[in-house]
Amino acid sequence: MTSTMQAPPQGLRRNRDFHIFWVGETISLFGAEVSLLALPLTALVVLGADASDLGLLRFAEYLPFLALALPLGVLVDRRRRHPLLVIANSARAVLVGAIPVLAALGWLTMPWLVVLATGIGTFTVLFDLCLVAYLPKFVAPEDLLSANGRVSVSQAGAEVAGPGLFGLLVHWLSAPLCLALNAASYLVSVVSLLLVKRPEPAPARVAGTPWQDFYDGLRFLARAPLLRAVTLAGSLHNLAWAVFQTAFLVYMNRILGFNVGVVLAAGAAGGLAGAACAPWLSRRLPVGVTYLAAGAATAVPALLIPAVSGQQTFLALVDTALLVVMNGGLAIFSVLTATLRQTVTPDRLMGRVVAGYRALVFGGISLGGLVTAWLGTFAGPRAILWVAGLVFLSASVPILLSPVPRLRGFGTEEQAVSEPESASEQGAASSSE
Known part of the structure; x- marks a missing residue:
């Protein structure tokens, strides 16, 4: 049985680290929901992609979940989860932010977009695996259900507001610039992770x-x-x-x-x-x-x-x-x-x-x-x-x-x-x- 849930039974309302983490994760979830629509729209508008191209792009996004989830799971169990979370969202910020830069320079191509989508998917897998394994480190066992519920509420809220938010943003900005905002949301999540103060014990040898x-x-x-x-x-x-x-x-x-x-x-x-x-x-x-x-x-x-x-x-x-x-x-x-x-x-x-x-x-x-x-x-x-x-x-x-x-x-x-x-x-x- 799990024996390393170290968070004290102080109640979720008084858990400073969880609330800092939750705010940052909520912002990044909204950004990710925007990019879920902005990425294929960038392929359509900027690159003139067809349905076959969009299918390849979607396959590239989900391929890491199938091919890399298990080996990355081994990595997660051999390393502290907090640094891996910081690395994952930092990498997603760089990869997503590279798309509007390449588009502005006229260097964006469909192969580049597929490669970047695969990289984004890879670090999304790493982040998701670490998130589930890291949450018990600063949330008491009796508060885990409520903590998971709040994270799921944020995810569902992003799914509700994401399409409407994207519609407004793409009306004011271009699809690549919406991706720039998504990159910024990942950086907010990185900052929130760095503000979590509770030390994470080293994994068992x-x-x-x-x-x-x-x-x-x-x-x-x-x-x-x-x-x-x-x-x-x-x-x-x-x-x-x-x-x-x-x-x-x-x-x-x-x-x-x-x-x-x-x-x-x-x-x-x-x-x-x-x-x-x-x-x-x-x-x-x-x-x-x-x-x-x-x-x-x-x-x-x-x-x-x-x-x-x-x-x-x-x-x-x-x-x-x-x-x-x-x-x-x-x-x-x-x-x-x-x-x-x-x-x-x-x-x-x-x-x-x-x-x-x-x-x-x-x-x-x-x-x-x-x-x-x-x-x-x-x-x-x-x-x-x-x-x-x-x-x-x-x-x-x-x-x-x-x-x-x-x-x-x-x-x-x-x-x-x-x-x-x-x-x-x-x-x-x-x-x-």
Whole structure:
């Protein structure tokens, strides 16, 4: 079990380091949301990119999540996380800031943009892995759920306000200049990290090789009943979401003729509400019950969206409301899963376990893209939505077949003993005896 959560039980409200960190991370999240739209728009406007180019650009952004998450997880577990966080956001500031500079000089090309997108994605993976592993260093165990909820609220808030903020900024500025603002937001995050005063203890000395570390992380993730269940469910959620999102956009835009931007912003508001409510729900309901409720709130609306019929305006309003509920369920699942990983994973395995989780989850996104491309050759958007709904429903199966529904809270004794030790931990225990 995790034994290195060193933060004193002073309460999250009085935790100065968390609030400084949270403010900086919130600003960088808003900046990243702007760049998510500004990067492809820069390719379109400045370089005259076509759909194939944009697909390559998106692939370059997500490739590091698939190819580098696990080896970077080994690095995270062998080094202090705070310096790595500073390096990651400093590098993202430089790489994102290079795009408007190259555009202004007339040197920006599509190959350069793809290379920079790959670099940005690489340091995003490093930052995300370190973030989850670093948070318990200055947040007490009993405050982790609330801390994860607040970070998720910031993320959902950025998703809600990001498209509108980008629309205003691109109206006043060019897309490359919006990326310059994104680079500045990463620098704000770096400053906030440097202001965190609580010293981070050195990681435990690792006797094994990096390959052994790699194996231990995957072994723990695969053999821990709780983590295995939520990882499988998370992968199915992301596969379903990748299929659903593409079909939903086509369905809303081409069949219903509704404003997709308004619908997505409203749906993101559901994610904001879900992230904010997750700590409140888990304090009033057993964690296992909350997990099941989140799964139902995701699968049921996904199945209702293609089933509802009626006039165009009625359909648009009902489908938007169902999307809000879906995003709320997914956000609750995300907050609960992040807290569960942090409470059942030994600190020395945290980076590798999170890396394995992220690789499998983002693998679900990639597989979902391939499934959607295949289904689109012979099925319409409504039929594809039915498929997505069924996959969302199947995500509840690994949860139901695991100990998760019986969980009453995080860090309970029965939860601890259900998690296996890694091979290296068993060896360490033997040698200590």
